[in-house]
Amino acid sequence: MSFISSYIHIKDKEVWKDNTLIYSNTEGISNNKFYKLLYKQLAIKYMKFYKMDELSKLGLLASEYLLEDRTLTSEFKAEDIGIVLMNRQASLITDIKYYDTIKDATNYYPSPSVFVYTLANIVMGEIAIKNNFKGENIFYVQEHFNAELIHNHTERLLQRGSQQALLCGWLEVEEDKIDGFLYLVENSAIGLKLKHSIENINILKNQ
Amino acid sequence: MTKEELITKLKLEIIEALNLEDIEPEEIEAKEALFNEGLGLDSIDALELIVLLDKGYGLKLDDANKGKEVFYSVESMADYILAHS
Amino acid sequence: MCSVYLIGESIISALGTSMDQNMQHITALEGGIWTDSPSTNGNPIPQHLQSAPSLNQLALGFINWQAVEKEFITNTIPDTYTRFEKLLLLAINKAIVNTGIDTGSSKTLFILSTTKGNIELLNEELAKQYPNERIQLWSSAQEISRFYGNNNTAIVISNACVSGVMATTEAANILRNSNYNHAIVIGGDIITNFVLSGFLSFQSLSNKACKPYDSERNGLNLGEAAGCLILSKDIESDxxxxxxxxxxxxxxxxxxxxxxxxxxxxxxxxxxxxxxxxxxxxxxxxxxxxxxxxxxxxxxxxxxxxxxxxxxxxxxxxxxxxxxxxxxxxxxxxxxxxxxxxxxxxxxxxxxxxxxxxxxxxxxxxxxxxxxxxxxxxxxxxxxxxxxxxxxxxx
Missing domain, CATH: 3.40.47.10 (Thiolase/Chalcone synthase)
Known part of the structure; x- marks a missing residue:
């Protein structure tokens, strides 16, 4: 039996953790300013953060909030901690940013540091590097949040004993919208002690 | 442009191109190694510096080994630019 | 737990559009990488890429688009699909041909492996010809599965260069643990200025046909291809x-x-x-x-x-x-x-x-x-x- 022990939802300019609003900003600031404020609030020192694209910033911040009071690598082997993510637009917002560096033949300077983020799964690499998680990774691109797909994959990994803890969720960034939803699934009932089920995942996501 | 002016300009350009948001220009020593622990730069940053040289100074650097020399420090970058423009 | 078999497969690559062509070339050590030197065997730069900067001094694995375009017609693949999608449809047609599976069945699942899909629709001129959402990977996957009368939600797996291996693994795992009987696993990416310029900026491209594990290897060749694997737990194969x-x-x-x-x-x-x-x-x-x-x-x-x-x-x-x-x-x-x-x-x-x-x-x-x-x-x-x-x- 597996459980959801904690969740985080960064939605528009609010941060919710386990049903509690822990941060909100109503000043109508840009996404990037908002990420910077969260970064400062979390008081992490991680220079690489500023180099990341929006999707990776959102994923990293969400994972930092989610794991604020946990060090998973001291509880489980690095290779037993996995990440299962999904979104709608893959890396489109960064694709457009990269395309801007090449679309004009007279101003053609392809940017390697933007190009590297034109893959949606890079965010899993960023979370893995920051936390030293060497487990299973998968990134799905779906039109809508598909709790069943994520749930079933996660359960298969837990049931065959290959993974002990998994960060799962949905990370979507649009120009004026942020929707970062991450939850932690593990075999022991701690924290929220919520049964890992498709229904419960959907309840948390829609809260 | 004098070498001093170029160094000041390069520091600002490097901070912008490499997204070194929390770093002030004064924190980058002109003679110190760029790719040390301090700035946390990696291989992608080195590639981005190549773009900076191309875009800002019209200098094409295709040889990665040459890059190590040129991008050793802000001063070595300035020397390279002055010698080639 | 039930077994999952590979019952059909196809490859469309620089080496050809059939399994036979591809495997004949491989077993005969004949490569399909184009270089701008005259001695090369590879397919020429396709029309749609000729305006791309920096194609000189590169070595790339182009599909023979002229041959493929002809096959689109003989396979009655409509022009409402993009270049990328048409290639995938052709790959599926070739893989399902002798499998006898019902592509429209609710027990057949489509899984797409791609990194950039329809990324060339960032070009405004090209984008005009298709609905806005078509640049989205899920939209491509959906349109492809609809072509075969399949109404299940197609799955897209986009995990950089491991996407194909991961998608095949995932497809087999889903078959073993669900009511699905067959999975149509499709993989594809085409050479675009987008991807080409990015790899160039990474300085990871070789200007010669690449040399894996060799002491003189100096980078990769970007290639374009589509392929399809038909997985089944109902039909056995070798x-x-x-x-x-x-x-x-x-x-x-x-x-x-x-x-x-x-x-x-x-x-x-x-x-x-x-x-x-x-x-x-x-x-x-x-x-x-x-x-x-x-x-x-x-x-x-x-x-x-x-x-x-x-x-x-x-x-x-x-x-x-x-x-x-x-x-x-x-x-x-x-x-x-x-x-x-x-x-x-x-x-x-x-x-x-x-x-x-x-x-x-x-x-x-x-x-x-x-x-x-x-x-x-x-x-x-x-x-x-x-x-x-x-x-x-x-x-």
Whole structure:
């Protein structure tokens, strides 16, 4: 039996953790300013953060909030901690940013540091590097949040004993919208002690 | 442009191109190694510096080994630019 | 738990549009990489790419678009689909041909492996011809499955260069644990100015046909391809899909681990789920992109796994690195090798250029193959491994 022990939802300019609003900003600031404020609030020192694209910033911040009071690598082997993510637009917002560096033949300077983020799964690499998680990774691109797909994959990994803890969720960034939803699934009932089920995942996501 | 002016300009350009948001220009020593622990730069940053040289100074650097020399420090970058423009 | 079989496969690459063409060229050590020197065999620069900057001094694995366009017509693939989608539809048509599966059944699942899909729709002129959402990967997948009358939600797996191996693994796992009977696993990516300029900015492209594991290797060749694998738990075949796994290096987003962490864990897990040992593997189809770091990492990984004597091949020298198609077409080629008991040769390798001993296959050779391993590695530090078994093989 597996459980959801904690969740985080960064939605528009609010941060919710386990049903509690822990941060909100109503000043109508840009996404990037908002990420910077969260970064400062979390008081992490991680220079690489500023180099990341929006999707990776959102994923990293969400994972930092989610794991604020946990060090998973001291509880489980690095290779037993996995990440299962999904979104709608893959890396489109960064694709457009990269395309801007090449679309004009007279101003053609392809940017390697933007190009590297034109893959949606890079965010899993960023979370893995920051936390030293060497487990299973998968990134799905779906039109809508598909709790069943994520749930079933996660359960298969837990049931065959290959993974002990998994960060799962949905990370979507649009120009004026942020929707970062991450939850932690593990075999022991701690924290929220919520049964890992498709229904419960959907309840948390829609809260 | 004098070498001093170029160094000041390069520091600002490097901070912008490499997204070194929390770093002030004064924190980058002109003679110190760029790719040390301090700035946390990696291989992608080195590639981005190549773009900076191309875009800002019209200098094409295709040889990665040459890059190590040129991008050793802000001063070595300035020397390279002055010698080639 | 039920078994999952590979019952149909197709490859459309720089080597040709049929399995036979592709495998004939590979077994004869004939590559399909185009270079701008006159001696080359590869397909010419396609019309739609001729305005792309910096095509000079590159070596690329182009599909023969003229031949493919003709096949679109004979396959009655409508023009409402994009170039990328049409290629995938053609690949599916070729793979399902003798399988007899019902593509429209609620028990048939479509899974798409791609990195950039319809990315060329960022071009405004081209975008005008299609609905806005068509640049989205899920939209492509949906349109493709609808073409075959399938109303299930198609799954898109986009995990850089391991996408194909991961999608095949996921498809097999879903079949084993659900009501689905068949999975149509499609992989594809085409050469666009978008991807080309990015790899150029990374300075990871070679100007010659690439040389996997060679001392003179100096980068990869970008290629374009589409492929399809039909998986089934209802219909048996000679090739069974066993266990697979994917692990992250947790080291760097664009460079492989110096210790092959992720690859080591992925292969070990794949072996464990397949209930076999590293010694049982008769052949490894490696990622072998011919970049300095990838090939060295794989050599370290295989060495850590005790597989330095196991015959290996990289197929990148034939069709280049085909990104989202790579895992799919390389598994298709591997299954052919198993069915024909043939070790496939690596094109471009001459002088050993990695720090560990490897048994790199240089010529086609007849050998009984019971178990084969496919590995891949990609940006974000991800590594995937999947094992195939031949019916009637040892054990």
């Amino acid at each position: 090739i069974e899909i066993l266990g697979g796994a994917s692990h992250n290096d947790a080291n760097h987003i664009s460079g492989p681990s110096r210790t092959a962490e992720g690859m080591y864990y992925a292969v070990n897990d794949a072996l464990k789920y397949s209930k076999i040992g590293a010694n049982d593997i008769d052949i490894v189809s490696t990622h072998g992109t011919a970049t300095a770091y990838n090939d060295e990492m794989e050599a370290i990984g295989l060495s850590r796994l005790g597989m330095q004597k196991t015959p290996i091949h990289s197929l990148k020298g034939y069709w280049g690195h085909t990104l989202g198609a790579a895992g799919i077409i390389e598994i298709a080629a591997l299954s052919w090798a198993m069915k024909h008991n043939t070790l496939l040769p690596t094109l471009g390798y001459k002088n050993h250029g990695v720090s560990k001993e490897l048994n790199i296959q240089q010529e086609a050779e007849t050998k009984e193959i019971s178990y084969a391993l496919k590995v891949a590695s990609g940006f974000s530090g991800i590594n995937s491994a999947l094992i195939l078994k031949k019916k009637g093989g040892k054990k």
